[in-house]
Amino acid sequence: PTREGALLDSYVQSLHGDAQGRLWVGTTSAGLLRYDPATDGFVRYPVGGASGLSHVxxxxxxxxxDGGLWVVTDAGLDRLDIASGRIEHASHGWAAAAGAQVRVILRDRRGALWLGSTAAIAQDH
Incomplete structure (x- = not known):
């Protein structure tokens, strides 16, 4: 990056536009980024430890x-509370049912969330 707030990784794995119109970027080596139109830059969320994403x-x-964002990383599933910036690691319930190698997440037309992993498919009831 050559300027403050620049995209920190040129290898983008995923893009997500949320209900509030925010753009989220998932990268290979810079973690989770959110585009901030006020600064024309990206905000990076922490990685590692108890309070960061489980993987970069x-x-x-x-x-x-419910005001949050599920984030699928190479080490599992995390939930970001967007308002507070708090990150939780999902290691129980339906997230655990899909296995450690979660690869995809989808919300269906009824609003149910589905996880796909290398071992199973699980639905949030």
């Missing part, structure tokens, strides 16, 4: 329907 490689994102 972000495969996909999906709204959770």
């Amino acid at each position: 490689s972000v495969r996909q994102m999906q709204d959770d329907g």
Whole structure:
């Protein structure tokens, strides 16, 4: 990057536009980024430890329907509370049912969330 707020990785794995019109970018080595039109730059979310994303490689994102964003990384599934910036690692319930190698997430027409992994498909009830 040559300027403050520039895209930190040229290898983009996924893009997601949420219900509020925000653009989210998942990268291979810079984690999760959100485009900020006010600064014409990107905001990066932390990676690692108890309060950061579980892995730097972000495969996909999906709204959770409750003010949050599900983030699929190479190490599992995380949930970002957008208002607070808090990140939680999903290691129980329906996320655990899909297995550790979650690869995709989808919200169907009824609003249900589905996870696809290397081992299974799981639905949030």
